Every structure is written in C-alpha cells, then in structure tokens.
Amino acid sequence: MDYILEGFVEAIQLILSFDPEIYQIVSLSLFVSFTSTAVSTLIGVPAGIFLGIHQFRGKKWVSRLLYTFMSFPPVIIGLFTALLLSRSGPFGQYKLMYTSTAMIIAQTLLVTPIITGVIFNYTSGNGQIIVETGKTLGAKGFSLLLLIVTELRATIMIALVTGFGRAISEVGAVMIVGGNIKGYTRVMTTFIAMNNNMGEYSLSIAMGLILMTISFITNSILYKFVIGDLDELKN
Amino acid sequence: MNLKINQIKKIYGEKTVLSIQQENLVFRNGQINGIIGPNGSGKSTLMRIIADLTTATSGTIFYDNSPLDDDLRKLLTYASQQAFMLSKTVEENIRYPLKLRNYSKVDQQRIAAEQLETFQLEAIRTQKAKNLSGGEAQKTALARALSFSPKLLLLDEPTASIDPQSIKIIESALLKRKVDPSLNTIIITHNLSQAFRICDTLTFIHQGNILFTGLPDDLMHDPNPIIKEFISFN
Numbered sequence: 001m002d003y004i005l006e007g008f009v010e011a012i013q014l015i016l017s018f019d020p021e022i023y024q025i026v027s028l029s030l031f032v033s034f035t036s037t038a039v040s041t042l043i044g045v046p047a048g049i050f051l052g053i054h055q056f057r058g059k060k061w062v063s064r065l066l067y068t069f070m071s072f073p074p075v076i077i078g079l080f081t082a083l084l085l086s087r088s089g090p091f092g093q094y095k096l097m098y099t100s101t102a103m104i105i106a107q108t109l110l111v112t113p114i115i116t117g118v119i120f121n122y123t124s125g126n127g128q129i130i131v132e133t134g135k136t137l138g139a140k141g142f143s144l145l146l147l148i149v150t151e152l153r154a155t156i157m158i159a160l161v162t163g164f165g166r167a168i169s170e171v172g173a174v175m176i177v178g179g180n181i182k183g184y185t186r187v188m189t190t191f192i193a194m195n196n197n198m199g200e201y202s203l204s205i206a207m208g209l210i211l212m213t214i215s216f217i218t219n220s221i222l223y224k225f226v227i228g229d230l231d232e233l234k235n
Numbered sequence: 236m237n238l239k240i241n242q243i244k245k246i247y248g249e250k251t252v253l254s255i256q257q258e259n260l261v262f263r264n265g266q267i268n269g270i271i272g273p274n275g276s277g278k279s280t281l282m283r284i285i286a287d288l289t290t291a292t293s294g295t296i297f298y299d300n301s302p303l304d305d306d307l308r309k310l311l312t313y314a315s316q317q318a319f320m321l322s323k324t325v326e327e328n329i330r331y332p333l334k335l336r337n338y339s340k341v342d343q344q345r346i347a348a349e350q351l352e353t354f355q356l357e358a359i360r361t362q363k364a365k366n367l368s369g370g371e372a373q374k375t376a377l378a379r380a381l382s383f384s385p386k387l388l389l390l391d392e393p394t395a396s397i398d399p400q401s402i403k404i405i406e407s408a409l410l411k412r413k414v415d416p417s418l419n420t421i422i423i424t425h426n427l428s429q430a431f432r433i434c435d436t437l438t439f440i441h442q443g444n445i446l447f448t449g450l451p452d453d454l455m456h457d458p459n460p461i462i463k464e465f466i467s468f469n
C-alpha cells in the first residue's frame with residue numbers, strides 16, 4: 001500500500017518541480033482538445049439547431065444515428081481516422097498520421113456528435129417555440145439565429161463542456177492516430193497509460209492529478225456560468 | 236388595410252382541421268374582430284396560418300389586395316396562447332422587437348416605459364421574464380407584441396389567465412389603439428361577454444368551418460342550432 005502514498009508524494013513534488021516535459025504534455029493536450037472542441041462547436045451547434053428545429057422525414061433515424069455516434073468508443077474512432085489518414089488511405093498523401101493534426105481530427109470526429117446530439121436533443125423539444133416567438137416579433141435570418149443561440153446559451157455551454165471533457169479524457173483515439181511520440185504527440189492520457197504500464201506510478205498519479213484538476217476547473221466554469229443561469233432549462 | 240381570407244384549408248395527416256368555404260372573409264381595419272368557437276375548432280390554426288407559423292394546405296390570404304408575403308408580415312404580430320418569454324428581463328423582452336427594427340436607444344426606452352405603464356408592469360421591470368407568473372407573462376407578451384405598433388395584431392386568448400382588473404386594463408389598451416384606423420386587431424376569446432364588450436365583428440368557427448361572421452348582435456339572433464347552443468352555455 002505504501003507505493004500509493006509514495007506515488008502521491010512524488011507526484012506532488014513532480015508537479016511543483018515544473019518539469020518542462022510535463023508542462024509540454026499538458027499544453028499539447030489542452031491545445032488538441034480545445035481545438036477539436038472548437039471545430040466541433042462550429043459544426044455541431046448549427047447542425048444540432050438545424051436538425052432540432054426542423055420537422056422532416058427520418059428525423060427519428062437521425063436521432064438514433066446521433067445517439068449511436070455519441071457513444072462510439074474512442075478506439076473505434078481512432079481506428080477509423082487511422083484508416084483514412086494512413087499512407088495507403090484516401091488522405092494518405094497529406095502525411096498526417098502520428099501528428100497532432102491527426103489527433104485533432106480524431107477528437108473532432110469523437111466530439112462533434114456529442115455537441116450536435118446535446119443541442120439536437122434540447123432544440124427538438126424547445127427550439128420550435130423560440131423560433132416562433134422570434135418570427136412573430138420580427139426576427140429572421142441572422143437575427144433569428146442569434147436569438148436561438150442566445151436562448152440556448154446554457155445548453156451550448158453544457159454541450160461544450162461535455163464535449164471537451166470527453167476529448168481531454170479519451171485515450172484510445174489519440175493513442176492510435178498520435179502514437180504517443182515523446183515531445184511530439186504525447187498527451188496526458190497516453191502518458192498515464194504508458195507510465196502505468198512501465199510501473200512508474202508516481203508519474204501516472206501526477207498526471208492523473210493534473211487531469212482531474214483540469215476537469216474540475218472546466219466543470220466549475222460550467223457551474224458558475226450556467227447552473228446559476230439556468231433560465232432556458234425552466235421552460 | 237384589410238385582411239382577406241380566401242378558402243383556407245388545413246389538413247394534418249388525414250384530418251381536416253380547417254376548411255373555410257368563404258372566398259372573401261374580410262377582417263377590416265380600424266376594428267377589433269373577434270373569433271370564437273369551441274376547443275379544437277381551428278381558431279389558433281387560422282391565426283398561425285396568417286402569421287406564417289403553419290402553412291395552409293390550400294387557399295390564399297390577401298392584405299389589402301396583395302397576397303400576404305414576408306414583407307407585409309413584418310407589419311403583423313401574433314401573441315400566442317402560450318406566452319414564451321425570452322431569457323431577458325421584462326423590459327428587455329418588450330424592447331426586443333424595437334431592437335430588431337433598429338429603433339434608437341432613446342425611442343426604445345420611451346416606448347418600453349409607456350408599455351410598462353399601460354400594462355402596469357413597472358414593478359417587475361427588471362425581473363427575469365422566465366420567472367414571471369402566467370398572467371404576468373401574458374401581459375408582458377402583450378406589451379411586447381404591441382411595442383412596435385403592428386398594423387395587424389393577432390391575439391390568441393390574450394386574457395385567458397388574467398385577473399379581472401388586469402383584463403380591464405388590457406381591454407382598454409386595445410380599445411385605445413383602435414383610434415388608429417389602419418390597425419387591424421383579431422382576437423380569439425372564449426369569453427363571450429368580453430367579445431361583446433370589445434369586438435366590432437364576430438366570427439364563429441366550428442369544426443374548421445365558419446358558421447357565422449358579422450355583427451355581434453346578429454350572432455345572438457342567428458338561427459343555426461350549433462350557434463344557439465354555444466351561446467346558451469356562455
């Protein structure tokens with residue numbers, strides 16, 4: 001049991017020592033997951049709103065498909081991305097395999113359905129009344145979209161934080177398409193998995209603590225800005 | 236300007252919910268036109284079609300001899316049976332249509348103040364509109380709908396959950412607006428005595444058909460047994 005306690009002590013020493021490698025890994029993780037969440041937001045928010053507020057044939061199928069994609073294991077997404085990006089794959093010419101770009105692509109594929117799904121789910125029930133109210137008061141086109149986004153701000157925040165949480169904590173996809181290359185594609189989760197395999201528990205624990213702190217901070221932001229302002233969820 | 240309804244029909248799936256046979260059902264300007272009829276008879280459906288929230292299966296609507304299009308629809312507003320408040324304050328809700336129409340800040344403020352006074356909402360001016368009671372929300376929705384002085388005002392049961400004193404306030408606000416001869420007000424109500432108090436014309440809808448349209452007094456003497464029965468319950 002001692003090694004756990006030792007691990008924690010060493011971990012804290014490690015964090016306080018400001019080891020440049022650790023901070024490089026953390027910043028790469030944040031960069032990859034922020035970027036993929038941002039790209040997913042640009043796709044997922046409009047897509048979720050569009051699919052949610054429109055009535056069309058096959059809407060049930062769209063939602064079933066979305067929910068399936070939302071729960072796809074990261075390894076499968078990683079595998080799929082790898083097939084696309086590998087040298088003999090359709091996008092092989094761009095030589096993206098084992099780069100941070102590949103990790104961003106994989107995480108974007110992972111997160112976009114989550115953000116789309118959360119927004120879709122909410123707007124399917126509550127989007128129509130927002131659109132109708134806006135229309136009867138004179139909003140249309142861009143002003144209508146702006147109104148919808150403003151009214152959905154809490155839901156959008158929840159979608160973002162959920163998506164980011166999924167991206168920063170997944171290991172399967174980044175491992176496959178990034179390859180955990182030291183100083184290049186190594187991120188927090190692949191670092192933890194690797195050190196755990198090598199019996200370097202204190203390093204794993206140190207990184208685990210950092211990862212948990214980041215989750216805690218993002219969730220606190222969510223609570224501060226959203227849960228206190230849950231207006232839209234009252235309807 | 237006058238609103239002319241021409242053989243509007245609405246079918247949901249297999250069910251015909253609205254089937255107006257009249258080629259020339261006119262709602263005149265400078266009047267308050269009431270629509271009455273039992274639950275599910277198609278009153279809201281008709282209003283939603285006029286407001287372009289639902290598309291008619293067939294038929295046309297004219298506003299002063301031109302087909303009602305998006306440009307003309309800018310002049311109308313529809314206050315729904317279920318008032319939906321934007322997640323803003325009461326005052327911001329009232330100012331929202333003005334903001335959309337690029338009114339100056341000063342005008343927005345002035346008009347909002349007038350509306351708040353008219354509907355006696357000053358005390359809750361800065362309150363979040365999502366937290367309002369049903370009646371407060373309905374009054375705010377009305378103040379919001381009237382803020383930009385629409386030329387065609389579609390009101391779907393605007394006093395359904397409102398206390399008697401506030402009903403008086405709303406009715407007199409509507410009557411006051413009638414001085415504008417170009418304003419056309421159409422109001423759905425289940426309150427027949429209210430219909431008689433404020434409406435210049437009444438239209439009776441039953442199972443999607445219009446059984447009567449004309450002066451309120453004439454409705455009372457209409458021989459149609461369905462209308463007779465409807466009146467007897469009020």
Ligand SMILES: Nc1ncnc2c1ncn2[C@@H]1O[C@H](COP(=O)(O)OP(=O)(O)OP(=O)(O)O)[C@@H](O)[C@H]1O
Pocket residue numbers: 247252272273274275276277278279280281316
């Ligand atoms: N989206 C819809 N899909 C299917 N049927 C609908 C839809 N909207 C309305 N209906 C049906 O159309 C009929 C007319 O509804 P409408 O809301 O116009 O009635 P109403 O006269 O306003 O009734 P109320 O007095 O209860 O408000 C009802 O039978 C309703 O079930």
Ligand SMILES: [Mg+2]
Pocket residue numbers: 278279280316391
């Ligand atoms: Mg109705």
